[in-house]
Amino acid sequence: MSVNTPSSLGAFLRSRRTRLDPASFGLTGRRRTPGLRREEVAQRANISPTWYTWLEQGRGGAPSAEVLERISSALMLTLAEREHLFMLGLGRPPEVRYNPVNTVNPRLQRLLDSLDASPAIIKTATWDVVAWNHAAAVVLTDYGTLPPGQRNILQFLFRNPAVRAKQHDWESVARVVVGAFRADVARAGLASEVGELVAELRDLSAEFDALWQDNEVLNQSEGDSVKRLQHPTLGPVELEYSAFSVDGRPDLGLIVYTPLDSEVAQRIKALAARHQRDAVAEDVPDEDVRAG
Template identity: 50%
Template sequence: MKNSPSKTNAPDDTRALEDLPAFLRRCRERLDPTVLGLSGHRRRTPGLRREEVAQRANASVTWYTWLEQGREGTPSADMLDRLSQALLLSPDEREHLFLLAQQRPPAIGRAPVEPSMAKLQAVLDSLRGAAAFIKNHRWDVLAWNEGALAVLTDYAAMPPEQRNILEILFCRPEPRERMQTWETDAHAAVAAFRRDVARVGAGDEVQPMINSLLSRSECFRRFWDVGAVASLADGRKVAMLPRVGRIILDYNAFDVEGAPHLSMVVYNPVSDSDRAALDAAISVFRSAG
């Protein structure tokens, strides 16, 4: 649909719109028209013409001209996405465009390119005094360190399709046996999962998994139907480990830079006795292997 001009400037938008025109011009002028299949002849200025950008973004020429002149109001998120594609912006430039135009970053989406898992694995392996793993927006565990195998779950022994935190939490007996506050922790996990899915817009993708859990776990169904949404950025885990005993771990979750669909969760022992319990659990795990 074409955008028609409208004068909807708000007074508090003036400062941002003063910078937006210069950014749009710079991005337009750096593009090579011949690379985009356009003629390079008879051009008085470098880059694309305004009408060419407007056509690539499916916008009216008048609307885009006004925007580049600082005479148009705040563009919609959809239009900013179309401009990002038309101007071949990088992810960082796209975010900058949103900040200039709307004074906020774009909605978080799943990264099209995965970060280096080898580098993330190296970070996990360096956390020798902690249990840590990387999970995605589906809560699939993608990487882990030895501490995680010893005190959480032996992910390495599972097929990749079974390394899902909710699957393990609700459909396997070990978590209930080990976690001393399983009911509270499981309820919080469901609320955090709902939030994570919404943040990256992955509802359609994960719906089959949700349906499967709803059909197989009465507890998951009960917690899901509550509809709670919450962050699980930090907290405390209390567990009873075979041949080791009680261990208390404080955890923190961190987004992976450049990949908002991934997060690293790190569990640190609370006290010296908990550090000793972690070391003992790792020894037990090694001996069993």
């Protein structure tokens, strides 16, 4: 027997409604039961009070995605609760909701920093790098020296000669990146959001324009799992590519590059530690340095 029944949806709606504090919505007066009243939720969701009551009673029929979105907002559901609401009401998760970000929470940054010999980054669905560790700064790109609007992976690959020169097989890398970028953007419904970026790259790079017109759609896993770089300090470097989704953030992806050679790993670790020390030193005010 399926657990996704009208009664399951009704029970979930009631539990979320009764936990809300009426005072936080400017509602006063004595109440016999905790939480908001059904008609108050219906008003916040801009739906019929009768229909909302039927939904809680398990007899309202299947609600539309639009109605579930309004109910989710009315009940102030978290992302996990919103997904659960859609699973109960429609038997599928909601469409990905893209929220532009420029940084990540401290817990995720600590995870990146713990990978002291493996370059690791967090990228958005539009392939903007929003977090990285010190190993990524010394092996890939020192993203911290760039304004947030200039940390896009496609811009690096097609417009930065230094990044291009590092690639062992730039043509293969570029083909996979463009195909995977196209797939990610389509999956997230962000074609309009990247229109300006795509137009700019097509104007400035004949190679990007040709790849874009091919309309090839790929997963990054379809490329070589080993990233080969010619690093100006480290020399030839081979890094094993791994990609992970970020729990609770479908718009973010974690990419980790693991060194295949233990000696190279130690050298990356040493460079990353030096980069970290330099970054800390730059953050120390001049008077503190003089006092030391």
